[in-house]
Amino acid sequence: MKDLAHLNKYFRKYKWHLILGTIFIIVSNLFGIVPAVVVRYSFDLLQRSYDIFKAFSGFELQSETYDVFASSIFILGLLILISALLKGVFMFFMRQTIIVMSRHIEYDLKNEIYEHYQSLPLSFYRRNNTGDLMARISEDVSKVRMYVGPAIMYGISLFTLFAMVIPFMFSINPRLTLYSLIPLPLLSLSIYFVNNIIDKRSEEIQKSLSDLSTYVQEAFSGIRVVKAFVRERDMDQEFDKASENYKDKSLKLANVQALFFPLIMGLIGLSVILTVYIGSVEVFNGSISTGVIAEFIIYVNMLTWPVASLGWITSIIQRAAASQRRINEFLNTKSEIVSTENLSREIEGHIRFEDVSFNYPDSGITALKHVSFEISPGQSLAIIGTTGSGKSTIANLICRMYDTTDGTLTIDGEDIRKYSLDSVRSQIGYVPQDVFLFSDTIAENIAFGADSMETADVHKAAADADLLENIDRFPNGFDTRVGERGITLSGGQKQRVSIARAIAREPKILILDDALSAVDTKTENAILNAMARIMKGRTSVIISHRVSSAKLADKVIMLDDGVVLESGTHEELLARGGAYRELHDKQLVSESEEKLEI
Numbered sequence: 001m002k003d004l005a006h007l008n009k010y011f012r013k014y015k016w017h018l019i020l021g022t023i024f025i026i027v028s029n030l031f032g033i034v035p036a037v038v039v040r041y042s043f044d045l046l047q048r049s050y051d052i053f054k055a056f057s058g059f060e061l062q063s064e065t066y067d068v069f070a071s072s073i074f075i076l077g078l079l080i081l082i083s084a085l086l087k088g089v090f091m092f093f094m095r096q097t098i099i100v101m102s103r104h105i106e107y108d109l110k111n112e113i114y115e116h117y118q119s120l121p122l123s124f125y126r127r128n129n130t131g132d133l134m135a136r137i138s139e140d141v142s143k144v145r146m147y148v149g150p151a152i153m154y155g156i157s158l159f160t161l162f163a164m165v166i167p168f169m170f171s172i173n174p175r176l177t178l179y180s181l182i183p184l185p186l187l188s189l190s191i192y193f194v195n196n197i198i199d200k201r202s203e204e205i206q207k208s209l210s211d212l213s214t215y216v217q218e219a220f221s222g223i224r225v226v227k228a229f230v231r232e233r234d235m236d237q238e239f240d241k242a243s244e245n246y247k248d249k250s251l252k253l254a255n256v257q258a259l260f261f262p263l264i265m266g267l268i269g270l271s272v273i274l275t276v277y278i279g280s281v282e283v284f285n286g287s288i289s290t291g292v293i294a295e296f297i298i299y300v301n302m303l304t305w306p307v308a309s310l311g312w313i314t315s316i317i318q319r320a321a322a323s324q325r326r327i328n329e330f331l332n333t334k335s336e337i338v339s340t341e342n343l344s345r346e347i348e349g350h351i352r353f354e355d356v357s358f359n360y361p362d363s364g365i366t367a368l369k370h371v372s373f374e375i376s377p378g379q380s381l382a383i384i385g386t387t388g389s390g391k392s393t394i395a396n397l398i399c400r401m402y403d404t405t406d407g408t409l410t411i412d413g414e415d416i417r418k419y420s421l422d423s424v425r426s427q428i429g430y431v432p433q434d435v436f437l438f439s440d441t442i443a444e445n446i447a448f449g450a451d452s453m454e455t456a457d458v459h460k461a462a463a464d465a466d467l468l469e470n471i472d473r474f475p476n477g478f479d480t481r482v483g484e485r486g487i488t489l490s491g492g493q494k495q496r497v498s499i500a501r502a503i504a505r506e507p508k509i510l511i512l513d514d515a516l517s518a519v520d521t522k523t524e525n526a527i528l529n530a531m532a533r534i535m536k537g538r539t540s541v542i543i544s545h546r547v548s549s550a551k552l553a554d555k556v557i558m559l560d561d562g563v564v565l566e567s568g569t570h571e572e573l574l575a576r577g578g579a580y581r582e583l584h585d586k587q588l589v590s591e592s593e594e595k596l597e598i
């Protein structure tokens with residue numbers, strides 16, 4: 001329950017909704033009680049009028065007695081109608097305040113979680129899967145909303161109604177009150193249990209539905225592989241299985257739901273029978289009038305729903321507490337990547353790694369061992385190495401996705417930790433290894449890195465990334481939508497959109513992480529030449545498996561298993577005749593073989 005305390009700040013924020021809502025609940029309950037009292041008066045009036053009516057039998061006055069009775073009943077009926085109307089009006093206000101408050105809190109909480117997610121480091125995203133992140137911001141928040149909305153509303157209503165009605169009933173007749181209320185706790189308990197079963201089964205359904213959608217999503221994003229390997233029938237059968245599982249779970253839920261209403265109706269019926277029986281005994285004893293029986297039946301009906309909702313409210317609160325616990329778990333996760341001095345300034349692009357070692361926090365893998373190198377402002381550095389040698393890790397450290405385990409990384413002579421994260425990252429153009437495009441237009445994808453960008457700048461970036469010719473061939477040009485994750489573009493086109501996005505923001509440091517792997521050597525050369533022009537006065541880091549990417553760089557370092565094997569210029573390394581030379585010769589041979597095959 002203490003987990004729900006996180007929401008108190010929101011109750012404070014929306015205190016007027018809560019206070020007004022409570023007042024509306026009390027007033028609407030008051031207007032609910034009035035008809036019951038009026039019904040008692042009406043019954044008693046009927047009894048007395050009938051006695052008088054009989055006594056005047058055969059006299060002229062008899063019809064007058066009837067007229068008086070009829071007009072009194074009319075007024076009482078009108079009173080009931082007005083009370084019902086006013087109750088309805090105040091119920092409307094009650095929902096307009098409390099349920100509206102719950103929607104505001106839901107909105108605020110979602111924003112709070114989303115904002116917090118964004119501040120968390122990459123390691124957090126590696127530890128938690130996307131499904132879990134999404135579930136906490138959608139399903140868990142919805143469960144919490146049920147607590148701040150309906151549960152609070154029905155809880156206050158229940159409390160105020162009990163406080164008003166039960167003492168009133170006792171003041172009329174304690175024995176009848178006790179008997180008519182006996183089945184109600186039973187009702188509350190059974191609803192609590194049935195509701196728990198319903199919730200558990202609903203959760204199972206939710207889980208099988210999410211399995212089903214994950215399956216479908218994966219099947220469609222991998223549709224190329226599915227078709228190429230002719231696995232459609234197999235995938236069909238798998239879908240059938242997942243779908244059947246969902247159907248079975250839904251049928252099981254329908255069984256319990258079918259029990260819900262008969263149970264409530266049965267217990268209400270029991271209360272009414274007890275009220276009529278004990279009420280009749282009391283009438284015979286002369287302690288109450290018959291009108292009280294009718295009045296009590298109304299009270300029992302009035303109390304039934306709130307009592308029934310007690311079981312429901314309890315299970316909502318339990319579930320909300322569990323959901324809020326999960327949400328708090330994420331909200332209490334703090335990012336260890338924080339700025340020490342919030343330094344925010346324009347950088348020149350001087351990067352220095354000093355004896356840097358790095359272990360990935362989750363796997364414990366040592367990706368870099370005592371790495372040292374330096375890039376002066378405006379210089380370009382190529383990092384060449386085999387798979388898993390630690391090249392992307394260097395890019396991750398420069399973008400401050402992680403902090404070094406040992407050694408220091410400085411930018412313009414200042415430890416990278418001193419800079420504000422936004423300040424560093426906004427001056428870096430990063431082209432990641434696994435290109436990610438948003439399902440938007442090409443122009444929007446290129447302009448993504450800036451708050452606003454002129455069309456001319458978008459076109460210039462596309463031209464520099466050697467993309468213009470391709471775009472001109474699309475019927476909608478820059479307004480071509482790239483489909484989910486860029487499915488409508490070729491691998492090389494996607495890479496070049498990603499490069500255009502990075503250079504469009506005119507970064508001080510540009511990092512290309514194996515960004516030219518999907519383009520041929522000719523395009524690679526064209527892009528690198530354009531890059532040399534654009535990056536004049538800016539620092540660039542070109543990560544690649546291919547020696548051909550290193551030719552134009554001012555400096556080259558060769559990595560192997562997290563260690564810098566060789567460093568120098570392309571020519572120096574070739575002349576040295578070491579590992580770089582070996583790789584160069586091997587790649588030269590395979591390239592000429594490829595050309596021969598063509």
Ligand SMILES: Nc1ncnc2c1ncn2[C@@H]1O[C@H](COP(=O)(O)OP(=O)(O)OP(=O)(O)O)[C@@H](O)[C@H]1O
Binds near residue numbers: 126361362389394
């Ligand atoms: N997020 C991660 N969590 C744990 N270990 C990682 C993570 N990313 C990379 N590694 C490990 O760190 C080592 C270096 O990986 P890195 O991605 O830097 O290599 P790379 O040289 O860029 O390889 P490639 O050229 O294949 O992309 C590898 O052994 C890899 O398994």
